[in-house]
Amino acid sequence: MRVYISVDMEGISGVVAGKQVQSGEKDYERFRRLMTLEANAAVEGALDAGASEVVVSDGHGPMTNLLVEELDPAARLISGSNRLLGQMEGIDRGFDVAFFVGYHQREGGNDGVLNHTLLGKIVYEVRVNGEPADEAMINAGLAGAFGVPIGLVTGDRGVCEEAQKRFRGVVIAPVKEGLDRFTGITLTPEKARVLIREKAVQAIHATRAGLLSPYRVEEPVTFEVDFKRTSPAHMCTLFPGVERVSPRTIRIIEHDYVRGFKLFWGCLIVGAASFEGIL
Template sequence: MKVLISVDMEGISGIVHSTETNPGHYDYERGRALMTAEANAAVAGVLDAEPAAVVWVADAHGTFRNILPEKLDRRAHLVRGKPRPLGMLGGLDEHTEAVVLVGYHARAGGGPAVLAHTVNDEILDVRVAGRSLGEIGLNAAMAGHLGVPVVLLSGDDAACAELRELVPSAVTVAVKQALGQAAAVAPHPGEARERLRRASADAVARRALIPPLTMAGPLEVEVDLRSPATVDLAVLVPGVSRAEGGRTVAISTEDFAGTYRLVLLLAHLATVKPG
């Protein structure tokens, strides 16, 4: 069997501030080490449950070049770099039997939650069929589009609650309790990793009992953007229109794969600044 472990950074135990998650800033190297260690805990848990599993680890934070390759469990395959098909779910395909989300964070507007946002700071909200989705919901629904369940999520308590609302039977591991956007209380990183390893084994073992998150098309999608300049670029995309309010774009997509691709494109357009 194949398992994909998608690893973000803001939800890693011990991380509470953007200086720990952005290259070139104070303590980023420690953040990378903590992220790699939690990825290894999840890999070990998956293989505890299914020793013959093929495990892919997708670096899913920022540049997608954060996990330390030489420190990653050598039994795993590392998906690294961007842009790439399916973004944070790089490596997902029809042969995948389960997805594990490690180090994930709550959506923009959620909270109290550590470093809550949706894709980047330029996307304020994504609504699909009227339901607000952050990275947790977007990735769970994209996996579900291919019939793959998200069986486990680790992150702060707000992130865990977000997945349970979408997939009540999924396993969650709160590796820290959020006190605010940049504050939390967490166990020792070693304790967090032990919990994550046990939970990963449990989640993979009971994967057949956890349904994929599915959202049948066609889907009405609205995205709130911080910058009006990004809206100006977005409406150049066929099918995208400007919605009421000036900072919202709308589109009807045939299925969730179309929705997911649109959000990835908007995230990249948001990095283009007016000349």
């Protein structure tokens, strides 16, 4: 049983403020450690249930948050920011199940803590085949394209509930509930880790029992991005296959989800670089 774990930071227990997840800020060092321990809880649950291999992908900001020296030594870590599949780098290497740890609601989804979609500074909304998408949905589409189901989602209650609607058989571990984008009611990290480990065990059992199925997005797939400014939409038209459908909105239609995702991901990178006019 090979397990892939994508870890984000905004949905880690205790996190309620932007400064807690930004490198260079004082509180960041505390919360990156808690992020690492929450990833460990998922790794340990997978191992408890008999997983043979676990790969952890750091999926937040610069993607160098997880403390490799404190990660469970049974796991291997994907760390670093230059990636073709974003938070799911390496998912194409063959896994039986994927977990999402520390995930959060999409921008504007509801009052989820630090709700945003991938690059919160520049992205207002992402739609996949017309449906507003959170990171869990976008990333599950990638996993699904490689035949990998989503077994566990932990983080903000809102993202967990969305996941339950979309991913058949998924096990959830909500560790906090947003009262506002910057306020939440949260489990303590210790309780969150107990819950995540227990739910990770259940998720492996569910995988083995055949209760899960990969989340496959209908193809051809349409990605649409509403940016917060016009400049990213303008500069994304550098790529063939990107259509600017309104001053702030681009559209990509591809026959293959992974190709579509890569073009979308490239647009976000160019979008971020062009947002402040620094290209």
